[in-house]
Amino acid sequence: MISKAKISEIKKLAQKKFREESGLFIVEGTKSVTDLLLSQLVVEEVFATSHWLAAHPLPQSIRCAEVSPGELERMSCLTTPQEVLATVRIPHFDPNTIDDRDAVIALDGIRDPGNLGTIIRTADWFGFKQVVCSPDCVEFTNPKTIQATMGSFCRMRVFSTDLPDFLKEKNCSILGTFMNGEPIETVKFNRNDILVIGNESNGISRAVEALVSRRIHIPSFATSPTHAESLNASIAASVVMYQYRLRIQ
Amino acid sequence: MISKAKISEIKKLAQKKFREESGLFIVEGTKSVTDLLLSQLVVEEVFATSHWLAAHPLPQSIRCAEVSPGELERMSCLTTPQEVLATVRIPHFDPNTIDDRDAVIALDGIRDPGNLGTIIRTADWFGFKQVVCSPDCVEFTNPKTIQATMGSFCRMRVFSTDLPDFLKEKNCSILGTFMNGEPIETVKFNRNDILVIGNESNGISRAVEALVSRRIHIPSFATSPTHAESLNASIAASVVMYQYRLRIQ
Numbered sequence: 001m002i003s004k005a006k007i008s009e010i011k012k013l014a015q016k017k018f019r020e021e022s023g024l025f026i027v028e029g030t031k032s033v034t035d036l037l038l039s040q041l042v043v044e045e046v047f048a049t050s051h052w053l054a055a056h057p058l059p060q061s062i063r064c065a066e067v068s069p070g071e072l073e074r075m076s077c078l079t080t081p082q083e084v085l086a087t088v089r090i091p092h093f094d095p096n097t098i099d100d101r102d103a104v105i106a107l108d109g110i111r112d113p114g115n116l117g118t119i120i121r122t123a124d125w126f127g128f129k130q131v132v133c134s135p136d137c138v139e140f141t142n143p144k145t146i147q148a149t150m151g152s153f154c155r156m157r158v159f160s161t162d163l164p165d166f167l168k169e170k171n172c173s174i175l176g177t178f179m180n181g182e183p184i185e186t187v188k189f190n191r192n193d194i195l196v197i198g199n200e201s202n203g204i205s206r207a208v209e210a211l212v213s214r215r216i217h218i219p220s221f222a223t224s225p226t227h228a229e230s231l232n233a234s235i236a237a238s239v240v241m242y243q244y245r246l247r248i249q
Numbered sequence: 250m251i252s253k254a255k256i257s258e259i260k261k262l263a264q265k266k267f268r269e270e271s272g273l274f275i276v277e278g279t280k281s282v283t284d285l286l287l288s289q290l291v292v293e294e295v296f297a298t299s300h301w302l303a304a305h306p307l308p309q310s311i312r313c314a315e316v317s318p319g320e321l322e323r324m325s326c327l328t329t330p331q332e333v334l335a336t337v338r339i340p341h342f343d344p345n346t347i348d349d350r351d352a353v354i355a356l357d358g359i360r361d362p363g364n365l366g367t368i369i370r371t372a373d374w375f376g377f378k379q380v381v382c383s384p385d386c387v388e389f390t391n392p393k394t395i396q397a398t399m400g401s402f403c404r405m406r407v408f409s410t411d412l413p414d415f416l417k418e419k420n421c422s423i424l425g426t427f428m429n430g431e432p433i434e435t436v437k438f439n440r441n442d443i444l445v446i447g448n449e450s451n452g453i454s455r456a457v458e459a460l461v462s463r464r465i466h467i468p469s470f471a472t473s474p475t476h477a478e479s480l481n482a483s484i485a486a487s488v489v490m491y492q493y494r495l496r497i498q
Contacts, residue, residue: 035475038475114363118481118483118484121477121480121481121484122477122480122481122484124471124476124477125469125471125476125477125479125480126469126470126471127469127470127471127472127473127476148481150477150478150479150481151477151478152476152477155473155475155476155477185495218491219494220374220375220376221375221376221494222373222374222375222376223376224376224404226284226287226404227373227374227376227401227404228370228371228373228374228399228400228401228404229399229400230374230399231370231371231374231487232367232370232371232397232399232483234367234481234483234484235367235370235371235483235484235487238480238484238487238488239487239488239491242467242488242491245468245470246434
């Protein structure tokens with residue numbers, strides 16, 4: 001049993017404003033909550049059905065409330081509610097702790113929550129540990145982003161900082177995708193490259209473009225005069241990350 | 250001016266049932282409608298604001314109604330309505346007309362409309378012309394799919410047919426992604442390969458797996474013991490399509 005006020009409080013965490021006020025975000029579903037419990041993130045509370053709790057015993061240190069499927073549905077941000085939902089403290093990673101010896105994925109205005117989540121998931125798959133978001137990116141604590149990461153939000157350090165300021169101080173290669181760049185399959189990558197991915201509609205911003213040291217391009221190979229004008233941002237990011245892993249020096 | 254009944258009729262095309270009954274689907278936004286007007290698809294009617302029509306003169310052969318932004322909003326399937334919306338006849342491509350000399354992207358149970366749209370957009374970028382969907386794929390006429398293709402729905406022949414029956418008759422290589430396949434960067438592709446992409450949760454179905462002649466895999470290169478368990482289906486499809494283009498014999 002859970003109060004109406006509590007349900008409404010959790011439901012509100014779908015909105016950025018309430019996440020900022022409370023410092024909490026929502027994680028839903030067995031896969032994401034299981035990954036969460038194995039991570040360093042601070043779990044505030046877990047809400048689950050008796051059925052779920054019987055199958056997934058929680059550590060005693062975790063605050064937990066048994067709720068009905070109907071109650072979970074009313075808290076949920078998803079169209080298909082799950083059997084478990086957790087509220088989690090938003091982690092704040094200090095950009096000064098970025099490891100300059102390792103690669104960074106830098107996102108310049110990624111607005112679509114699904115794209116951000118898919119980029120984090122793909123970065124995790126390809127062994128990246130650090131994603132830097134410009135302040136105009138969608139927050140990674142957006143429920144649709146968390147959902148799209150399929151648990152990878154737990155394993156990625158996601159920083160938010162002014163991108164030009166961050167890049168100005170760096171002494172490594174900064175690669176960005178442009179229509180007129182070098183074909184990516186001939187690029188040699190360095191371990192500590194910064195790989196910049198631009199906004200869905202406008203690409204990389206002028207201020208960031210000025211700091212890019214190497215312009216790269218994903219060739220289309222299309223033979224028709226008319227074809228897709230561009231790739232989805234998460235698709236472009238994935239091809240870049242894959243090529244980085246293949247062609248790192 | 251447009252009747253309430255007409256608005257409601259168009260709005261209903263967001264649902265599969267009404268698209269099947271009417272044989273129509275919806276296309277929204279300047280980019281998609283512009284691509285549509287350059288394509289072979291049969292436009293039923295265009296609804297646009299006076300502002301849009303002044304900037305985009307239509308051929309006389311196109312039936313067109315001027316509507317207010319409010320009316321468009323009531324017809325729209327999008328959260329951010331556009332200035333133009335078209336209703337279009339659903340094309341039916343006969344699987345017997347598939348060109349066996351050219352590559353095919355075969356989708357085995359892709360359920361997410363955004364994934365299907367992104368795969369069609371990426372296929373168009375990389376010069377593919379033919380996508381074959383199993384009957385349990387989301388329909389490509391779903392408004393979210395059309396939106397995600399960014400106009401590429403106009404340039405792709407999207408077939409729907411029983412996948413095992415289709416594959417059984419083929420005399421070419423059938424490649425599918427599996428966790429235990431050959432690393433994709435060592436695979437040599439043939440022009441008329443069939444590239445199979447599996448369902449978001451369950452991968453390639455048993456019946457299709459039995460017909461795959463070459464099991465391929467996208468390595469993760471991750472060094473940590475825990476990392477993402479899988480890639481998003483549209484990401485996996487994109488890496489496969491990109492490698493096909495790079496490594497075609």
